[in-house]
Amino acid sequence: MAATTHTVTNQPPPLTGYDVFAADPALTEGVARYVAEEHLGEVREELGRLGRAAGSAQAQRWGEQANGSPPVLRTHDRYGHRIDEVEFHPAWHRLLGHAVTAGLTDAWSRPHGHVRRTAGFLVWTQVEAGHGCPLSMTHAAVPALRAEPELAAVWEPLLTSRVYDAELRPVARKAGALAGMAMTEKQGGSDVRANTTRAEPLAAAGEYALTGHKWFCSAPMSDAFLVLAQAPGGLTCFLLPRVLPDGTRNAFRIQRLKDKLGNRSNASAEVEFDGHTWARRVGEEGRGVATIIEMVAATRLDCVTASAAVMRQAAAQALHHTAYRAAFGRKLADQPLMRNVLADLALESEAATTVALRLAAAYDSGTERDRAFLRLAVPAAKYWVTKRCTPMVAEALECLGGNGYVEESGLPRLLREAPLNSIWEGAGNVQALDVLRALRREPAALDAYLSEIGTARGADHRLDRAIRGLLTELADLEGIEARARRLAERMALVLQGALLVRYAPPEVADAFCAARLGGDAGAAFGTLPHTLDLAAVVGRARPVVVAE
Template sequence: MAATTHTVTNQPPPLVGYDVFANDPALTEGIARYVADGRQDEAREELGRLGRAAGSAHAQQWGEQANRHPPVLHTHDRYGHRVDEVEFHPAWHRLLGHAVTAGLTDAWSRPDGHVRRTAGFITWTQAEAGHGCPLSMTHAAVPTLRAEPELAAVWEPLLTSRIYEQELRPAAEKGGALAGMAMTEKQGGSDLRATTTRAEPLAAPGEYALTGHKWFCSAPMSDAFLVLARAPGGLTCFLLPRVLPDGSRNSFRLQRLKDKLGNRSNASAEVEFDGRTWARRVGEEGRGIATLIEMVAATRLDCVSAAAAVMRQAAAQALHHTAYREAFGSRLADLPLMRNVLADLALESEAATTLALRLAAAYDADTEQDRHLLRLAVPAAKYWVTKRCTPMVTEALECLGGNGYVEESGLPRLLREAPLNSIWEGSGNVQALDVLRALRREPPALHAFLTEIGTARGADHRLDRAIKGMLTELADLEGIEARARRLVERMALVLQGSLLVRYAPPEVADAFCASRLGGDAGAAFGTLPHTLDLAAIVARARPVLDR
């Protein structure tokens, strides 16, 4: 009886065996827009290889295994010696090794490096998001270390290397290394000025002994960490290696691993520095936060890119499922109401990816204008894109119905991952207040932002009205802190609208301006005006299997 009743029909094939990069027009068009003509073929070939790997059965299996078998802390060996090591499933090392080999820890050593790395980061982390953390911090540590040229000469070649070596050894014996960071303390959270970890100078110049506790240490298996501590001259940045030059282990005590909502494949730890913890100063004493500014900006951009990757994978799963699944006599994707939902998901995903690539291009250009633009646009984008990720993934999950609520679909893992990037590197309030700080202290940043969005003025009346409304908000600074979230949301939306009006197909730009800037949509996804060309938006975004 079971054999005759258990006939499987009306199920989509697995979304596997496809090129994640080539199937995302926002990515492919961004490469065409921002990478120089003579380097585009090389970039497309490199990203295509990464995209096919990300869409392969192997990578998807690695992602599932790395999350099903989370890291395990070993504080001591069998004889009672402290070892303070984190054991990861082999799938984690395969994911991380592939990413390092693909150059996802380096945007600094080649032209168009940030655009190419951001596109690769969005592509590859769709297979598994957790290992994006060490990739991001390793990449972002480079500009901070450049504040201390002697340290940069040793560590930058290792951090930008395409060699993945998981064993802990002295830096001089390694072909590649990873960097983490340990900033947050339990009494301070986002308020880094509440740091109590102490740094006592040692006899050798630039060397210190640290004493204190860090509440969140990201990627504790890394070779070195950037940390904040109070030196005699004030809050200071330090580089703390796991293994000392003589081959002995630094005193880096792992107290426990955090039991997190999502991001299960990645380890986050509490760590203790016991007064024998050796570190090198990076930058001047008392200038710790200023020294770390560039690292924070780079990791915040990666929060935008990571959220864009989660959003794109959620949209891809919904688009794929509904293209094959039938209900009420039609494909789900052809039903008007479902088409509206899918178009809205695709719209949100494209806007996020387009914004991430524009910010990456500003890093590559590195003009004074672009640096000022990044000062406002990065925290605004980090605030808004990461905020939109969770409701969007929830809606995508619903497109699969009960199947989406089952772990095997992969959507629950995406949903647990979705809130992460709005918390890491400063939560929403921190980003909004950072935007206000830039507006008050750095007038050129606002000029650069207005210049950027002004290039699309006159192209869409809804965008023009939204810009005018934003300027009205900026003109009234009374009680601005209480209104900061609303202001930053408007800034992010007009920036996304400006980019889509300039670069996206007319149907995409029209739908975005109508729903996000013109107010012609409801609060939920799937409330786009029915007069829009929704079928074209869905067709543009739908992934196509290679077979």
């Protein structure tokens, strides 16, 4: 056939060769907002390097390869010895190694550590989301281990190291380490107090032998795992290393890897502890939930951040495609209805990014007020942002038409990834009920939340009306549990609105308040009032590509 029938026209260039950090005003402005002037240049340079790597064709190929070749479980070696190892494509190791080198497992040892790590996590997750799981677990294990200073002294320097050391070796011979988590059991799910895994004390103080089964073990190739088990004194947290101090393998049996909807590059496993599985206690017996609670909060923030990253990449792809693709005589992005859709996607992305950075800044401040604020804001934001991710990505995919439904576009991978963070670290009902728990048990949390949103009162009449409505809901406790999802949603939306009114350009704040708080939009994306400055909202969010 004549080659002329396959002339390619009216197709956008690839979205490569750009700085993912610098191309996102919501992110760059947020970093500048929360990082002190004396550190801002260093942080911008660090995030710019990561942003340019994330926007490179090479990193994008790594993401495609890691997802195209999921991990494989090897239970035995060729001689029949039990090894329980998970093999990954080299691209996975390149992604993970780059992330560790960039400091994405460490928010604890640097000024503004949570803001700079959250921003970096948001940038690098846009390349490939699956390897974010071990990054998140490793980062979040640090506050839990601090309940046992002797263990923290050994493990924290390795967990926060910028050396990616993938070999299974005794901790004394490691230059860097990764941590996983094994909490969930088949009979209990989110109700970890129903766990049946047993922990029997050994002769040495703090040492136990574990027996049981874990239904989900995150990142089973890691060097150590935080697990919950029933000790004589009740549910307790333990650190379970893969390799014992003498160099032998711990009894950590990987039964199978889960066949998941998305997150394909990452391994999630069922694991067995056979009565000879050695572990060290972390914290007091019977205080397992209290010990891991800060780890849970840290990983929930990462759920918000990862969802914001998936949203941003989906919006970036839609904005880029429609800026080049023409139909009916005009570029798609210049057509009023498509502009409405794009502006709505941009709003959702900016709101998610803005709230993620505010939560990170609250972690960095460490004030009593911000700690109380996080107690309510983290589960509310985790509930809402992760819920919005899936429909938002689906709408972005539609902007590419049939091209978006093809794997090569990258949008199907984003769509499969989108629901994960809503499930991980407690699904929607768990988050909504946690909001209620904080309201009932910690009055300071509500005071801090109201103080946060109160700083924006008077700036927008729709936000003011939404705040009054929220206060009315909070005053009515009748049937509050059945309304917990509605309450969490309203709290998250009001918080996002207050932050955008304070910090975003007027056209962004105006559009968000009209659509999300004022009720002046439909349920579907692309139903914003036509009188808004939608062109400015779209122009702000569109990624700019420069020569690689």
